[in-house]
Amino acid sequence: MSKKPAAIRGTNDFIAEDAARFDQVVETFRRVARLYNFNSVHVPVFEHTGVFARSLGETTDVVAKEMYTFEDRSGDSVTLRPEFTAGIARAYISNGWQQHGQMKLAAWGPCFRYERPQKGRFRQFHQLDAEMLAAPDPMADVEILAFGQQLLEELGIAKSVTLRLNTLGDPESREAWQTALLSHFRAHEPELSADSRDRLARNPLRILDSKDAADRAIVADAPVIDDYLSSEAGAWFAAVQEGLSAAGIAFERDARLVRGLDYYRHTAFEFVTDALGAQGTVLGGGRYDGLIEAMGGPPTPAIGWAAGIERLALLLPGAAGGKVDVAFIPMDREAELVGVRLLGALRSGGGISAETFARGNMKKRMQRADASGARLALILGEDERARRRVQVKDLAAGDQTALAYGDIGFIGGYMAELRLREMEGEGAEMPPFSAWLPATMLTTR
RNA sequence: GCGACUGUAGCUCAGCUGGUUAGAGCGCUGGUUUGUGGUACCAGAGGUCGCGGGUUCGAACCCCGUCAGUCGCCCCA
Numbered sequence: 326m327s328k329k330p331a332a333i334r335g336t337n338d339f340i341a342e343d344a345a346r347f348d349q350v351v352e353t354f355r356r357v358a359r360l361y362n363f364n365s366v367h368v369p370v371f372e373h374t375g376v377f378a379r380s381l382g383e384t385t386d387v388v389a390k391e392m393y394t395f396e397d398r399s400g401d402s403v404t405l406r407p408e409f410t411a412g413i414a415r416a417y418i419s420n421g422w423q424q425h426g427q428m429k430l431a432a433w434g435p436c437f438r439y440e441r442p443q444k445g446r447f448r449q450f451h452q453l454d455a456e457m458l459a460a461p462d463p464m465a466d467v468e469i470l471a472f473g474q475q476l477l478e479e480l481g482i483a484k485s486v487t488l489r490l491n492t493l494g495d496p497e498s499r500e501a502w503q504t505a506l507l508s509h510f511r512a513h514e515p516e517l518s519a520d521s522r523d524r525l526a527r528n529p530l531r532i533l534d535s536k537d538a539a540d541r542a543i544v545a546d547a548p549v550i551d552d553y554l555s556s557e558a559g560a561w562f563a564a565v566q567e568g569l570s571a572a573g574i575a576f577e578r579d580a581r582l583v584r585g586l587d588y589y590r591h592t593a594f595e596f597v598t599d600a601l602g603a604q605g606t607v608l609g610g611g612r613y614d615g616l617i618e619a620m621g622g623p624p625t626p627a628i629g630w631a632a633g634i635e636r637l638a639l640l641l642p643g644a645a646g647g648k649v650d651v652a653f654i655p656m657d658r659e660a661e662l663v664g665v666r667l668l669g670a671l672r673s674g675g676g677i678s679a680e681t682f683a684r685g686n687m688k689k690r691m692q693r694a695d696a697s698g699a700r701l702a703l704i705l706g707e708d709e710r711a712r713r714r715v716q717v718k719d720l721a722a723g724d725q726t727a728l729a730y731g732d733i734g735f736i737g738g739y740m741a742e743l744r745l746r747e748m749e750g751e752g753a754e755m756p757p758f759s760a761w762l763p764a765t766m767l768t769t770r
Numbered sequence: 771g772c773g774a775c776u777g778u779a780g781c782u783c784a785g786c787u788g789g790u791u792a793g794a795g796c797g798c799u800g801g802u803u804u805g806u807g808g809u810a811c812c813a814g815a816g817g818u819c820g821c822g823g824g825u826u827c828g829a830a831c832c833c834c835g836u837c838a839g840u841c842g843c844c845c846c847a
Contacts, residue, residue, distance in 0.1 A: 331838075386845045390771075408847080436847080441771085444841065452847055520844070536843080585846060595847095606847060633847030656805060685800085691807035706805060720807070 335440070335448025337635075345647070346638040347451070351433055353479050354453045354632075361472045363431035363455055368412040370435065374402040380411040380620055382587030385528070391438040393448075405437035409454035410588075410613065410629055411620075417458055418622035428458040433634065445604035445636040453637075455610075456629035458617075463561050466592045466612065466628055467568030473608050473630055474574050477596060482640040486598045486607055488575065491582035492562040493593050494554050496615065502553040503529065513543045530583040549580045558591065565592055584609070588616040592628065601636055608632035650740045651679040652694035652720070654687075656706030663705060667715070667733060675737030695720055700743060701736060701758060722757030732766055 332338060339347070358364075374394050381388050393405040406412050409432055422428060432454045439448060455472055457465045470488070477483040493499050507529050514522060518537040525532070533544055554562070569576055576594075584593045593611035601607070610630025617625035653668055655661040661683055671677040680697055682690045694702045704716040709727070717736070718725040728735065739762075743755050755761075 334838075391845075438846075440845075441843095442839085446846075450847070454847095531845085603842065604846075609847065631847055636847060654806080687805045688807075689800095690805095693807085695807040702807080704806075708805090716806090718806075723807090725806085 333448070335442040337447060337449075341647075343638070346641045347634060349641065350453070350480065350634050350637045354431070354433060354476060357472065357476045357479055358431040358455070360475070361429070361468065363429040363472065366413060366416070366430040366432050366456075368409070368416050368432065369406075371403050371405050372412050372415060374404040376415045376620075377404050377407060377411050380414065380588060380616060381407070385585055385587060391440055393437045393439055407438045408436055408586075409434075409452060409631060410456065410616070413454075413456055413458075413629075414617050414620055414622070414627075417617060417625070418620060423459065423623050423625065427460050428456075430456045430458065432456075443602075443604065445601045445633065445639055447635065451634035453608075453632040453634060454629065455631075456627060458627045459625050460628060461614075461626040463564035463592075464568055466565045467572055467574075469610075469628055469630060470569060470574060470594065471572050473596060473610075473632070474572075476632070477608070480637060480640075481642050482598075482607075482637065485600050485640060486596045487577060488594060488596050489579040489582050490566070490569075490576040490592070490594045491579050492550060492554070492558065492565075492591055493583065493589055493611070494550055494558040495561075495590060498550065498554045498558045499590065502548060502550050505548040505553065506530070506532075509547050510543065516543060528585075531585070533581040533583055544581060551580065561591055584611050588613040588619070590614045594630070596632075598640060600640060604633075604636060606633075607636045607640065648678075648698035649680045650677045650699060650701070651736065652697050652699035652702045653679055653681045654690045654694055654702055654704045655681065655683050656687075656704070659707075660705040660710065663710065664703075667703070667705075667730070670733060671736060675734065675740070677737055677740055700740070703736075717758055719758040722759075724757050724759050726759040726762065728762075728766070735762060735766065 374392070377392060378388050392407055394402060395404075397403050413430060413432065416422070417428075434451060435449050436452050437449055440446060442448065453476075455469055457469050474483070474488070477486055494502065507525070510517065510521075510525055510529060510532055514525065516539055517525070517532070518535065518540050521532045521535050521537065521540050524535075532540060533547065535541065535544065551559075566576075582593055582595060589611040591612040591614065595606045595609040597605040598607055599605060608630055609632075610628070612626070612628040614626040617623065617627065651668075651671060653664045655664050661681065664681060668679045668681070671679055680699070682693045682697075684690070685693070691702070700719065700721055702718040702720055704718060704725075709715055712727075713730045714727045715730070715733070716725055717728045739758055742761075746755050
């Protein structure tokens, strides 16, 4: 045990169902992204440390204690990305992407944060990310939220997730609100929890979502952003809500919702669930109009969100593992060689997935073929070779028929029809292979 | 960074108040009349009981430390 190499804390190795769930999340994301015309962007996994330190806010926990930062061989300080947005903003500036006008970008991959692992939280985790750059219209907020909503729907988890929405206003509104909040909390400072007294100095907004009971009482009658919104900021928020209603997207106004990272303005949102314990946020984001300019680029209004792939995968009802269409069972070495050619034809010519089961006795081979989920088993021995045929056994129906080498293409046809029926939910009505095969093809053993 | 709980075969776990060769199920390997599964049976391989130290005549069971996992705080996807 002690001699086994250990994975780094907070990293995961996973296969089979877990991997299938992960893949399903990513594949669904990519498919839905296409529907909304979000195109792929690929950015580095690491950046100069300043890219994250400046954009996220020096006092945020992510920057203060959670970054994977190290010196490379030249002595430069580099950091593994804790999120996507800063790197994409940097790429936008570095490459002059303002030439493209509005951009809708989608990315996914690993991110890194040095934290204590917990349910749905890891040191290497994976995010889906969507960004709309140079998008100065409340309808962009609506569109990117619709993307997120549809993603959750197509993953089949929309029922267990609710959208919470708030606005942080424009810089003037936010500033005025924050000042009011600060004086409110200062007035109650002795009653605040130790954590919140600490937050008072670092990030007073965070007191709003404290879990401490005493804090919540003080938060209950804290100033609300609505009273400090400029007319422009109020109009923006109204437009977003109107658009969401038109799109049929349900949301809850949460006046205490704030975002951890400094760059957020206007719309802020989270899709939350209570099925994941303390890590309820499954997809979150908001508008960050000032970020790109603050990083040295042109003024660029933008909005984006990120979703935790592991968290989404945990909510997935279930995922089909790696099934194979056809199992090939050779009786001897010679049959294996013939099989290489037959399976090659099925795979490249017919798009059929196939696996060979050549170990153990016949019983074991059949057991494994069955466990593989294959619908058909192809059995090839000396007798069959002499007549240039294979035995085709329908593993669901249990019956078996012989098929000439030259007619092997029918297997592709059968599997194609089976797949079609399964897609339409009537896979059970698929006749056995022997009944499906035209009568003239039926061969006696 | 703080707290609680847990750590026995590949996996899920038993192991009574510390006492001779540490068990089960699943999985894996082989077999049960020559080439047939999903529903049988037999056999086998596999564990320095996370690691280190201590208490004891004796520890998987008690104590300390350490590492890891889980959950919570913090923070966030």
